[in-house]
Amino acid sequence: MNCFLRGRLLQRWKLWRPCRLLLALGLALQPGNGADSPRLRRPAMMDSNGSGSDLFVVDASANLHAFHVKQNALVEYRQMSLPADFAASDMTYLLSGSQESFLIAGTLSRRGAVALFSLDGKSLQTWSLRNICSGIDFGAATHVAYVATSDSNEIYRLEMKSPKLTFVTQVDDAAKLGPLAFDEVRQEIYVADVAAGRIYKYSIAAKASTTLVTGLSAPTALSFDPDSDRLYIADPGRRGIFTIDTRSSKPVLTGFAAGQMQSPSGMALLSQNRVAVADYGADSVLVFSNKGSLLFRFSAPN
Amino acid sequence: MSFSILFLGTESRADFAESHFLVGQTDNEAFRLYADVDSIQQVRFNAFTLTAYLVNEKAPSRTAYKFQATGNPTGSFEDTPVRVTFHVKNGSANSTGTILMPVYNATKFDLLQVSKQDQPAYVSVSGATQMEFQLGNPADSLPVSITDVAINGNCAKCWNQLSSSVAQKSSLQIEPGTNASLPLLLSPNSIPALLQGALLLKPDAPHDTLSITLTYHAVPGGAEKKQTIAAGVRFGPGLFGLALALCGGIALGLTARYLLTDKLGNENEPALHAILSALVLGLIAECVGILVTSYGNSKLVLFGMDVDPRQLFPAFVLAVFVSGGAAVVSRITAFFGKAK
Numbered sequence: 001m002n003c004f005l006r007g008r009l010l011q012r013w014k015l016w017r018p019c020r021l022l023l024a025l026g027l028a029l030q031p032g033n034g035a036d037s038p039r040l041r042r043p044a045m046m047d048s049n050g051s052g053s054d055l056f057v058v059d060a061s062a063n064l065h066a067f068h069v070k071q072n073a074l075v076e077y078r079q080m081s082l083p084a085d086f087a088a089s090d091m092t093y094l095l096s097g098s099q100e101s102f103l104i105a106g107t108l109s110r111r112g113a114v115a116l117f118s119l120d121g122k123s124l125q126t127w128s129l130r131n132i133c134s135g136i137d138f139g140a141a142t143h144v145a146y147v148a149t150s151d152s153n154e155i156y157r158l159e160m161k162s163p164k165l166t167f168v169t170q171v172d173d174a175a176k177l178g179p180l181a182f183d184e185v186r187q188e189i190y191v192a193d194v195a196a197g198r199i200y201k202y203s204i205a206a207k208a209s210t211t212l213v214t215g216l217s218a219p220t221a222l223s224f225d226p227d228s229d230r231l232y233i234a235d236p237g238r239r240g241i242f243t244i245d246t247r248s249s250k251p252v253l254t255g256f257a258a259g260q261m262q263s264p265s266g267m268a269l270l271s272q273n274r275v276a277v278a279d280y281g282a283d284s285v286l287v288f289s290n291k292g293s294l295l296f297r298f299s300a301p302n
Numbered sequence: 303m304s305f306s307i308l309f310l311g312t313e314s315r316a317d318f319a320e321s322h323f324l325v326g327q328t329d330n331e332a333f334r335l336y337a338d339v340d341s342i343q344q345v346r347f348n349a350f351t352l353t354a355y356l357v358n359e360k361a362p363s364r365t366a367y368k369f370q371a372t373g374n375p376t377g378s379f380e381d382t383p384v385r386v387t388f389h390v391k392n393g394s395a396n397s398t399g400t401i402l403m404p405v406y407n408a409t410k411f412d413l414l415q416v417s418k419q420d421q422p423a424y425v426s427v428s429g430a431t432q433m434e435f436q437l438g439n440p441a442d443s444l445p446v447s448i449t450d451v452a453i454n455g456n457c458a459k460c461w462n463q464l465s466s467s468v469a470q471k472s473s474l475q476i477e478p479g480t481n482a483s484l485p486l487l488l489s490p491n492s493i494p495a496l497l498q499g500a501l502l503l504k505p506d507a508p509h510d511t512l513s514i515t516l517t518y519h520a521v522p523g524g525a526e527k528k529q530t531i532a533a534g535v536r537f538g539p540g541l542f543g544l545a546l547a548l549c550g551g552i553a554l555g556l557t558a559r560y561l562l563t564d565k566l567g568n569e570n571e572p573a574l575h576a577i578l579s580a581l582v583l584g585l586i587a588e589c590v591g592i593l594v595t596s597y598g599n600s601k602l603v604l605f606g607m608d609v610d611p612r613q614l615f616p617a618f619v620l621a622v623f624v625s626g627g628a629a630v631v632s633r634i635t636a637f638f639g640k641a642k
Contacts, residue, residue, distance in 0.1 A: 042526065044346060045346070060526055061528075089346065089347060090346075134347050150347055150348070175304075175306070175374065176347065176349070176374055178346065178347040179346075179347075194345070194346075194347045194349050194372070194374070195304070195306050195349065195372060195374040196306055197306060197308055197372065215308065216308070217308045217351055217370040217372055218345045218349050218351050218372045220345050220346040220347060221346075236343060236345045236351065237308070237345070237351040237370045237372055238308075238310075238370065262343075263343050263345070265345065265346055266346075280345075281343060
């Protein structure tokens with residue numbers, strides 16, 4: 001009986017085997033979720049979620065790629081496309097309740113705009129501005145974002161519940177304001193001058209701006225690390241990442257990483273004190289330790 | 303357009319190959335400026351950077367002063383080569399020179415000129431059609447390299463394949479002041495394509511509109527731009543389909559003639575002769591119709607409607623009228639007259 005049962009089972013298994021193979025082949029040939037999705041090309045800007053376990057990258061074709069950050073890899077889990085008429089210049093992640101979303105600064109129909117998008121690509125709210133919006137950063141505790149403009153060199157405050165942006169200051173010395181980072185604890189704003197290669201610090205309490213550092217070529221991304229008080233600066237002109245100690249009375253530009261990248265364009269702080277850099281020229285994302293050693297590189301497969 | 307300059311140090315070098323460097327000189331011929339073409343890169347916030355070397359032509363040593371230049375466009379202009387003025391301060395002496403170099407502006411600006419489409423392009427449903435799209439690059443601009451072409455039809459189910467041989471590895475470069483043909487391969491899905499065009503009889507009404515998105519950049523070092531062109535197409539049945547429509551129309555026309563007059567042809571005309579005459583006359587009418595509507599300004603008007611003889615239904619009706627003769631035409635005219 002036992003022998004008979006085993007024989008029948010074996011027979012069934014043999015009959016099923018080709019079917020299982022076909023089934024497996026069929027499953028393998030089925031397009032996956034991302035089969036028709038555009039692969040990551042020309043990563044331009046990025047931000048991480050609060051904990052740094054997820055990374056969000058916007059590429060030059062206005063596609064947003066969402067990644068889970070693993071120990072030695074990035075795993076893409078979602079893509080969305082921004083509206084074609086929205087030219088994004090900078091982005092910041094925000095978490096409101098349990099809703100993940102993004103504030104993206106840029107231009108919409110030749111006017112400055114900041115748009116709030118949900119993670120699934122829905123446009124939730126848009127704020128308009130006469131000037132071209134460049135950099136943006138968001139304070140998670142105060143729920144306030146600050147926006148820089150590149151044509152008028154102004155900084156605006158954006159409160160999520162307010163329909164208008166509020167003028168904060170104009171940086172008189174600046175040639176073209178670009179990326180911006182917000183130190184929420186000390187209520188200070190760091191903003192880069194892409195044209196003059198400088199970083200300015202604006203104190204909200206003192207209502208005064210100072211030049212923090214010069215000697216850069218074209219700083220296009222800033223990330224402020226509140227734990228170390230370090231400001232990370234991506235400079236594609238000098239093809240490297242630099243840091244400054246913001247607490248120093250005479251901050252000095254220190255090389256953090258160079259040589260491994262062609263055109264560092266965006267930057268974000270990740271979990272485990274890691275720093276992600278979008279290399280626009282090499283179509284890849286590089287992840288560094290906080291000591292500046294390259295941990296791994298992500299490039300989308302061809 | 304303004305530039306900011308960052309001094310990066312000195313290098314001992316004298317090799318500035320012409321293929322990789324643009325050269326400018328001060329008016330007093332004391333300094334030469336070499337702009338590294340390969341180093342040009344576009345950066346965020348509408349700026350670009352490049353590496354430049356300044357060499358003192360009168361100094362005994364070949365020391366090159368290395369600079370990083372950041373270009374900052376203002377206003378809107380196309381990527382273009384311009385003569386940029388530079389100043390060299392050497393102690394108390396000032397020298398001025400110029401260098402012809404490309405400048406870029408990433409604000410959305412279409413670099414390519416597209417010739418206006420007079421009539422929708424004709425695409426046969428019987429196979430793949432090679433279509434060429436004329437693109438122009440204005441004079442006094444930079445060469446443009448097309449690296450990707452994406453084509454989408456409004457009627458997605460009407461197409462089996464929409465592609466172009468132009469890609470990243472086989473790019474199409476258009477020099478300033480010249481035109482180039484962009485090759486497209488259009489392969490329609492026969493039945494949906496014919497159904498899509500069945501009710502659109504007017505010869506200038508497109509059956510479908512293609513959105514052709516070109517990805518390109520100015521050479522060297524321009525920012526990647528996208529430009530979308532709309533192209534109307536009309537589906538045609540192909541030779542075999544047209545022949546079938548013609549034969550069907552002739553058969554129906556002869557049948558109708560026989561029913562109305564009890565004869566296939568004229569008095570005492572043998573049936574075979576009448577059938578062959580109808581075939582030949584139908585074929586001639588169709589050919590003349592196609593020729594005059596395609597290559598002339600003439601129109602084929604049936605019952606007050608401007609129709610395209612390359613389409614199935616007009617070809618069929620034309621064949622019915624030709625083979626049916628006066629009896630069928632007058633009966634149909636009378637019927638439509640009553641219907642009015």
